[in-house]
Amino acid sequence: MAIDEKVQAVLNKTVLRYRGPGGAIAVVKDGEVIGQRVWGFADLDQRIPMTAQTQIPICSITKQFVCALLIDLERNPTPTLAAKGDVRKQLSDHLAEILSPELTSDGELTIDRLCDMQSGMRDYWAMTTLWGSKPDDEFLIARDCGPLLARTKSFMFQPGTEYSYCNVNFHVLARIIERATGESLAKLLEKRILRPAGMSTAFLCPNTAHHPPPCVGYEGDEQHGFTAAVNRMEWSGDAGLVASLADMIEYEKYLDRCYADPQSWYHTAIAAPKFKDGTPAKYRYGLDHADIAGVNTIGHGGALRGYRLHRRHAPRERLSVVVMSNSDFGAFGPNMEILHELLGIPKPVASTVQPAADWVGAFLDQDTQLSIVITKGARDGEVAIRYDGSAEPIKLSAPNHGKSDSMVATIDGDFLSIHRVVDNRILSARRIVPKESILKGTSFQGVYHCAEIESTFHCIGEDGMLYGAFDGYLGQGIATPMKYLGDDVWVLTCPRGLDAPAPGDWTVVFSRDEHDAIQGFTIGCWLARKVDYVKRA
Numbered sequence: 001m002a003i004d005e006k007v008q009a010v011l012n013k014t015v016l017r018y019r020g021p022g023g024a025i026a027v028v029k030d031g032e033v034i035g036q037r038v039w040g041f042a043d044l045d046q047r048i049p050m051t052a053q054t055q056i057p058i059c060s061i062t063k064q065f066v067c068a069l070l071i072d073l074e075r076n077p078t079p080t081l082a083a084k085g086d087v088r089k090q091l092s093d094h095l096a097e098i099l100s101p102e103l104t105s106d107g108e109l110t111i112d113r114l115c116d117m118q119s120g121m122r123d124y125w126a127m128t129t130l131w132g133s134k135p136d137d138e139f140l141i142a143r144d145c146g147p148l149l150a151r152t153k154s155f156m157f158q159p160g161t162e163y164s165y166c167n168v169n170f171h172v173l174a175r176i177i178e179r180a181t182g183e184s185l186a187k188l189l190e191k192r193i194l195r196p197a198g199m200s201t202a203f204l205c206p207n208t209a210h211h212p213p214p215c216v217g218y219e220g221d222e223q224h225g226f227t228a229a230v231n232r233m234e235w236s237g238d239a240g241l242v243a244s245l246a247d248m249i250e251y252e253k254y255l256d257r258c259y260a261d262p263q264s265w266y267h268t269a270i271a272a273p274k275f276k277d278g279t280p281a282k283y284r285y286g287l288d289h290a291d292i293a294g295v296n297t298i299g300h301g302g303a304l305r306g307y308r309l310h311r312r313h314a315p316r317e318r319l320s321v322v323v324m325s326n327s328d329f330g331a332f333g334p335n336m337e338i339l340h341e342l343l344g345i346p347k348p349v350a351s352t353v354q355p356a357a358d359w360v361g362a363f364l365d366q367d368t369q370l371s372i373v374i375t376k377g378a379r380d381g382e383v384a385i386r387y388d389g390s391a392e393p394i395k396l397s398a399p400n401h402g403k404s405d406s407m408v409a410t411i412d413g414d415f416l417s418i419h420r421v422v423d424n425r426i427l428s429a430r431r432i433v434p435k436e437s438i439l440k441g442t443s444f445q446g447v448y449h450c451a452e453i454e455s456t457f458h459c460i461g462e463d464g465m466l467y468g469a470f471d472g473y474l475g476q477g478i479a480t481p482m483k484y485l486g487d488d489v490w491v492l493t494c495p496r497g498l499d500a501p502a503p504g505d506w507t508v509v510f511s512r513d514e515h516d517a518i519q520g521f522t523i524g525c526w527l528a529r530k531v532d533y534v535k536r537a
Helices: 006-020 059-073 079-083 087-098 111-115 124-130 141-150 168-183 185-194 245-259 264-270 332-342 436-441
Strands: 022-029 030-043 218-221 227-228 242-243 287-292 296-305 308-314 319-325 360-366 372-378 382-388 391-398 401-403 407-412 415-421 424-431 446-450 455-460 465-472 479-487 489-493 504-514 517-523 528-536
Touching: 006 022, 006 030, 006 332, 022 245, 022 332, 030 245, 059 087, 059 111, 059 168, 059 185, 059 242, 059 264, 059 296, 059 308, 079 087, 087 111, 124 141, 124 391, 124 465, 168 185, 168 319, 218 242, 242 245, 242 415, 245 264, 245 308, 245 319, 264 489, 287 332, 296 332, 308 332, 319 332, 372 407, 372 424, 391 407, 424 479, 424 517, 446 517, 455 528
Parallel strands: none
Antiparallel strands: 022 030, 022 319, 218 227, 287 296, 296 308, 308 319, 360 372, 360 424, 372 382, 382 391, 391 401, 401 407, 407 415, 415 424, 446 455, 446 528, 455 465, 465 479, 479 489, 489 504, 504 517, 517 528
């Protein structure tokens, strides 16, 4: 293994910036490792060091492995599949069996749209909050996924028209594969993908409470201390694989070889994605596409409470970077920084444009019914837009106009327009303004019910200090503070959930009847939108 001193210096600098309990990074160039750094501890309490052989849950990076398996099964079907003829039709038939007729009857929801995050379904880890789950609860596939799918009866948008990250897509894909083949996902992945890729210790471990020792995932930070994260949910397909840095290095070498073969599954998976109308998309077959200063990169992140990972491949440059951490520190940022340095991409020049005063405030998008909160940016010439769970900096090219990698935004007085390029979605939002009369004169308190998903919401409190709590088939959720944004729009915070990152803020938009009395609300977050509740009492 020839280690490049310049590359190693870059990795050493990254470690000093992101520290944490422990981590592992590797850089693969032209099919060989040219830099590697492992630091810290897999287990702080037992003082067990992190190593390149330490097995870590790779979470949503699993999705691309499921898609690789799907392609391989179509090209090289098992005897059972081959005996029944058209493999894609068999898979599609099982899709119709698993999901409700409301979702599958018109044929618009397809296998490909599941793989490409264009299904229009709501993310089930977000929805568990509305079904009464607590952050540390147990969630089991055999017990809890059937009721979940039975309560999934409508779309946020028509399949194929937009992008929205949705873990249930890959849960369903995995179940389709198992039903069609009669074999377990674990065995199929091991035989057809993991071992051919040289990943000798990687395996599917669906139950997050049973991850192999010694690695422990940690929540917290150096200021407040690190605490072992509690994970008790089961996932298989949307996540579940466990792998070491050594395994991931072999995988990156394998992808480099696959890219050299035009007939490989990888070439099929990374073909330019599109939406139904032909508009270019950024996600296909469990892989997201990102342009970095003209360099096409393909990869994915992974997250679980106490773990953050990101792998990214620039196929034409034959360059890969893998970042694995057993803490909540994001892995995407350091991965991008390493790629920028190795590709020789200069740091962006700060904008000198001063933002218009109209930017700052809260807005409501009319279609998605989600709030958008804009604040001054951390750097000159920027504003920060919070819509999909985290604040994203927008670099301004004019006082009222700017863009980022994923969106283009314009402010015109009290009206905000955002083109979510990645989502293929246009947000048309109006400013919402707090009104003291609403806080004092309106009774939001009461019990609300959503018949479609069988969920009950309790709005509790007085004098503008409200709390919300959900009841559903998963139990009675915790009471959560609500924050007033303006008009009849509130935010219900959700910083911790079964999955990580949690849904974040839920926008609650109350509605009134002809007598100006509160009659219900629409609730949504970036992962699950437009769920309607009616007031009971």
